Amino acid sequence: MSTMSEAWRQASAPTLGAEESVLLQRKVRRPWPKTRKNVTRCLGFIRRQLFRVGDDWYFLFILGVLMALISFALDFTVVKLLKAHRWLFEQLEDSNLLQYISWTVYPIAMTTFSTGFSQCVSPQSGGSGIPELKTILTGVLLEEYLTMRNFGAKVVGLTCSLAAGSTIFLGKVGPFVHISSMIATYLGRIRTTVTRDYENKNKQYEMLVAAAAVGVASCFGAPISGVLFSVEVMSSHFAVRNYWRGFFAATCGAFMFRLLAVFNSEQETIIALFKTKFKVDFPFDLPETFIFIVLGIICGLLSCVYLSCQRWVIGYIRRNAFILKLVAAEKAVYAGLVTLLLASITFPGSLGQFMACRLTMKELLSSLFDHRSWGVLSQNATFNIQARVDPDNLWIEWCHPSFSFFGTLLFFLLMKFWMLILATTVPMPAGYFMPVLIYGAVIGRLVGEVVALIFPNGIKSEGILNPIIPGGYALAGAAAFSGAVTHTLSTALLVFELTGQMAHFLPVLLAVLVANAIAQKFQPSFYDGTIIVKKLPYLPKIRSVDIGSYKVTVEEFMNTNITCLDKSFSYSDILRLVSSRPDTVYPIVENSESMVLVGSVQRNEVIKFLQAHREEKCHKDKSQLEMGVNLWERCHIDPVTVQLSPSTSLHQAHKLFDLLVLQHMFVSSAGKVVGFVTRNELKKVIEDLTNGRSPAKM
């Protein structure tokens, strides 16, 4: 009978939920048991329904909204700071000297504080952060780059950098991508605590990719190009799954960001950030396509010059002992000195009057995207230097009584070229995308105005007059130059999302393609260049031009200097091997004769095991024969899922490293381990191929 009742109890037990059995036990003490039961059930149902959607989407929503709030707050502060500076400057109209002091001291204070503070709090917060994030996404752990400490330093530093305005001429895209990924990491950690889920590397990766998209989207309110830009910059391949996540988060971010602008009464409704009014019926004449392509070529060539100068300057600073000391030891002083130089040049009383220096970054871009032709406008107006910036006629800033706007545009290009490179050497949190975008817009505007001057009535000057729209060229120039510098095509889409019009989409795309083809042929991208200069781990692309690369097999470049852990190794064998070779991963073989690969073990796992063993040995005096067995039981042995064969091609090996985010692979021939390949070997063989050397075994 007792077994029967036991069986009955077991059978009936599972039908009572955990909550119900608790309720039954405490039935006497609590009122309204039925209502409470129903409420509990309802809550449980809602929770289950909510969790069925997947917590990812909540996570992405929160990420998007948070980033939009940060972006908006930052913009709000920066605008206030810039307004204060402009007000101060305009109040001191009477004295040139006081004006000069206010013009220079304000940005110097900002950049010095920005550099000093961010470097003090977290030395990793300098620069844009995209190169480091790109490295992290290839699987390298740079943990200090994603801490909350770094987040604080970056936000405060960036605010100050941006408040220095167009004097220092820097943007916010890069740092925003970085900030977004820091928030994503932090939110991810909170999530694993709440849901008590184990930390999932794949999920972290997915979220970082989405975060990069949110960063760009919440900067410009441009979700689609945000996703595409981050994909192109960050990774060499992407999953459509991540693309959807990115889209969702970026849309939340962009929507929130634009919504806040409406709530703050900056705009009446949600419209594009740099709304343009180009003619949609006849945006450009057909022969103009060639001029757009020429513009693309110009932008491509200029970007090559810019990128090589940029890298040369950074290299020079690293070689020059005096500057290096200054940059390394007295970062804030260096920042102050650079800003003093830049501010002195851009002072409206000096050279600044020839380069529209009173405009902020946003005003610069708005003025360049103007749909009216400056040539026509300046014919109908007479102008003197005005005391204040006229927000409805920003283009007047580009005109100087004794200097046509062609001169100012050209002068801007010449001066900002080296000024921008100089500004990028300052180790403070700042982005380099926006200045490049504006620089490109100036190139485009210059070309557009020249075309408008040559063909005042449009190219096909018959029937209805369709004059040239120089703003369209500014659009194409901005997209082409920024695309070429960053090696991305999505800048084409970005300018459309910024302006809300797509009338020029084919010529802009052509210009971007041409500029990219030239830039990708001759120079690594801005971010790759920084990775190379900073000596971060980096896997170069195999260019299809290197025809020989298709014939190279793993056998030719694998590292054959491999030592394996034998399953039957004793404690001292393991100790000798580990101390003689500092590899991060050791292969484990069946036995030293057959060399059949059965798994791999991380170095730190082995060291942990060795330490544990030594302690154990101090306590007890075990026989050393069991050690081999112990290694198997105590260490975490990774199964070998992916391995190479000596006949695998270089391209395939490269693809595997790239797709699966690997650091290390073993090479086995007919089951026997014969070598290994890491990213170093791959990098070396690709460099050898590019330089025309035959690949050498390591």
Add this chain to the structure above:
Amino acid sequence: MSTMSEAWRQASAPTLGAEESVLLQRKVRRPWPKTRKNVTRCLGFIRRQLFRVGDDWYFLFILGVLMALISFALDFTVVKLLKAHRWLFEQLEDSNLLQYISWTVYPIAMTTFSTGFSQCVSPQSGGSGIPELKTILTGVLLEEYLTMRNFGAKVVGLTCSLAAGSTIFLGKVGPFVHISSMIATYLGRIRTTVTRDYENKNKQYEMLVAAAAVGVASCFGAPISGVLFSVEVMSSHFAVRNYWRGFFAATCGAFMFRLLAVFNSEQETIIALFKTKFKVDFPFDLPETFIFIVLGIICGLLSCVYLSCQRWVIGYIRRNAFILKLVAAEKAVYAGLVTLLLASITFPGSLGQFMACRLTMKELLSSLFDHRSWGVLSQNATFNIQARVDPDNLWIEWCHPSFSFFGTLLFFLLMKFWMLILATTVPMPAGYFMPVLIYGAVIGRLVGEVVALIFPNGIKSEGILNPIIPGGYALAGAAAFSGAVTHTLSTALLVFELTGQMAHFLPVLLAVLVANAIAQKFQPSFYDGTIIVKKLPYLPKIRSVDIGSYKVTVEEFMNTNITCLDKSFSYSDILRLVSSRPDTVYPIVENSESMVLVGSVQRNEVIKFLQAHREEKCHKDKSQLEMGVNLWERCHIDPVTVQLSPSTSLHQAHKLFDLLVLQHMFVSSAGKVVGFVTRNELKKVIEDLTNGRSPAKM
């Protein structure tokens, strides 16, 4: 001395090019040797320079231009055919009967011929072709789908299908993607012949992906969304390298396509295909965002209903013996009968007058994207049924004297719902994207007009009046419904590229996201649904909702019923094994005790070897002992680069299959083969998880 001269000859030989040495030999007989030498050198230099760019880009350029030409020629023919039909119809104004006959016979002739011809030439040419292409891209060989024969059938059939106009209500996107990939395959074959390069599977894959993008781009002249749409529809992951290729080819295609329209004097310059004139200053009021989201929900729910009905109907046809016999045996008759029914309904004298049936597909879309509010327009106009379609006031077609346009829109939705499903059952080459896009636009227009009716002065009716723009809703509806049906987000971008304006980009994106979220939750996409119904190989996604899926390891679902080829197997052993098990791949192990995996061999390789051996045996009488060695020497043994471990998670295995386009993987534990996993096992375990069953070993 002879060794020295030998060495000298060897050293100098490489400095003379192959052409030069030929020239030197024939020096006497040909005039102007120097000039010819120089010309040859120049040509060689140019050729080298051209090849340095990489032949890929020429290939992509040619692909883009060819597709644009085909698309344009096809459109040109279709427009002429449609005009002829309209002319005929209008000439017969006096007789209702003759009008009815001309209205029905013309499309019946077209669809019957389309079905008959394409099914005769190539039975694979029916339908859109995207599901098959998607299957090909997962690594399954469906060679007959990419032949030139199929190409001819598809082009001719598609032209006729489109010439049936809005009666049959089908589009061209899907077939164009298919046509483009056929051309890419053919061009690839030409290339391998010209450059004498070996055929590269990776390159073929890259080119197919680019071809899909070109297909969409040359249909709509929309390069960016073309690339994104093809990515989303075709693959689950994507290399940025392919994305650039796609972009380049798609831009060439789209540019050429738009250029041809200008050369043909259809347009004055390159503008968007369905240019709109929405107000950019105030495209929509903030509270309208909610209505856009509601529209997204409506579109998402309707798409679920549509998709399930679609699959039910196709399933019903397969079950119903009579219809199945008709569809299978008398395809042309079936097509004719369906067209007769559809044409009788859409005849303007009968029900067609209530659903704007006189408009072509393009005119339908143009009328729906109209920036003016039909409510306002119809107040100012009185209308009777007009004899001809007024190309400047297409909206009048939607108004009926005794029936408001709300009625016609609703009637259109009701009728076209089942008519579209019926049309998709006809096995002729036709696309299903355009009808879905128009259907969505009608949903959006209806919602927009209702909103405009409720808020005649705009929602925030203070200060400047900003009336509702119903065209914006049509845009959002089109993007949301087509996005939901195809499970893509890039339709949002597509509608902007079609209209040339991005003023509505945030609400449209929100609507698309909401609609997609609903559709992806409840239904497989249109293309996946077709793959399932057609029983093509298919790897389902793991939904993150299936929480249990994270804990499932390979051990739980791998197929342990594995037989290995031993290195020491004799001829008869191999023969017995191969005849007893029809696997496509056999693992090769070191020996049957250790079971250490050393490689794999394809079944057809083994069979080839066995046949060769039998023939050999007939000739000579060799000892059977060497057979094991022979297998190693004669068969192509594939090295095992990727293998699973029993502890690998389901997610990781899925990712490997997906990323590396694999069909088959071995599972090995500590070097020993213990099982294998194919797409079938993966599919089964995912289905088990979705249905709440615990995974079962096969």
